[in-house]
Amino acid sequence: MSTARDVLNGPALERSIRFPVEKIRKDFPLLATAVHGKPLVYLDNAATSQKPAAVIEAEGLFYSRDCSNIHRGVHELSERATKCYEDARAKMQQFLNARESREIIFVRGTTEAINLVSNTFGRKQVGAGDEILITAMEHHSNIVPWQMLCEEKGARLRVAPVNDRGEIIFDEFEKLLGPRTRLLALAHVSNVLGTINPVRRMIEAAHRRNVPVLVDGAQAAPHVKIDVQALDCEFYAFSGHKLYGPTGVGVLYGKAGLLDAMPPYQGGGDMIRSVTFEKTLYNNLPYKFEAGTPNIAGAIGLAAAVDYVNELGLENIAAYEDELLAYGTRVLAEIPGLRIIGTAQEKASVISFVIEGLHPHDVGTVLDQEGIAVRTGHHCAQPLMERFKIPATTRASLAFYNTEREIDALVGGIRKVKELLG
């Protein structure tokens, strides 16, 4: 019988001690399943990530032990539920290094966070002839809310261009920050290209012109250490489900002063201090923005996810994913006719590619039969597809539980595609 020590060579052994991926994989029940009779190779983490047992159990435990509504009853269960929910908020505050926990608003996800800001802050700050600046690599969720606002107000949406590697052209971006710019809204990490934008520099440039900044952190939160005080952004949004947490919960961070001055988003219970038919007084932060019963179990599950990620360490995660990205980029680039879309210097573990003569949809179908889950299509970034003059890409997005063996399976799958359809 061979031991791991026999099988692994020096660097691989060293890495397996530093980042024990095979052990980590066991924390994710779904990773052990089969698809079409093949072991699942899950490479669609930018769409959603799989959940560790700790997250699934935390949600289950809330429902089986503590389930109650929050901020209401005087009874024991309600007190417990409220404490769990507010502890989860404190956890998010630490995760983002926000100054205060009232700067953390629980929302359904990044999309709702951006809509919240456009409907409150945006409606108040943006008028006819004003401008909102975004970038060419935004997800539809960071385009459409601003388009809707511009249409309503007679404002103009400006778009900072990207170069052929998929990086923001900084000079062009700076030129677009003008006297009428009321907000800069940009992705921290591109979901298609993997580009990690120089958000800190971009925020500084915006602040020099007194332009507030919203950062869409949906793709960044699982890969990059976030410090909203160091970034100094006005708003930061991310989704729980891409961070190994449950679906239907996410976070909007906002600077307390701004959130205080903003009108509420939705009306209802929990967001009020007192209601008469003549006048309603709104609640304090963060409750002003959390009308109705929130996703209590989701917030608790997300806190468990953050605990899990913290235990592994985001620096360790990033280092391991960087190695995977480098390996994946190298072996995929060796496939004749394959072109990687998105070759930025600073990149998270996302590899989008096109293969000459093969449509991504056909590639995806064949890979699926091999048990390999990738995303194919425009990835909710149609303008970016037009920028690169392609209808769609195949995207492999890697998480810390993926392995070089799985990337090899992807390469083998692509070979099968070429055999079958080439």
Add this chain to the structure above:
Amino acid sequence: MSDLRALYQEVILDHSKKPRNFRALEGAARHAEGYNPLCGDRVTIYVKLEDDRISDISFQGSGCAISTSSASLLTETLKGKTRAEADAIFKRFHALVTGKGNGDKPGAAPLGKLAVFSGVAEFPVRVKCATLAWHTLRSALEGEAKTVTTE
């Protein structure tokens, strides 16, 4: 792999690589555009009608192997057919790719080469690829100006 061979039959691969009637039709009486927003596939169908008969038909666009070959085989199959015949073939084709039987009843419209799409039924997410051109044709024949989408 056997399901995949059934999906990507030789005829389908041949038509996806060398699509027939792949051109704009000069002086076409009708044309319509189809779009699948999920995958970005686009197709434009051009039809020339003489009385009630499709005297010429062609297409242009870009898409996956299934959608391109489906458009190509559509043009081959329907040239010379009446509108009623085209409609009957579409119904049978639709039943075939959605797995609702191949409509092998006496008097049913003959599917001919279109039978190669029977494998699509095993891949429900690809039904839209196979039917995009057909929905677009229907729109062209009905003279609707707007783009057909699969959503």
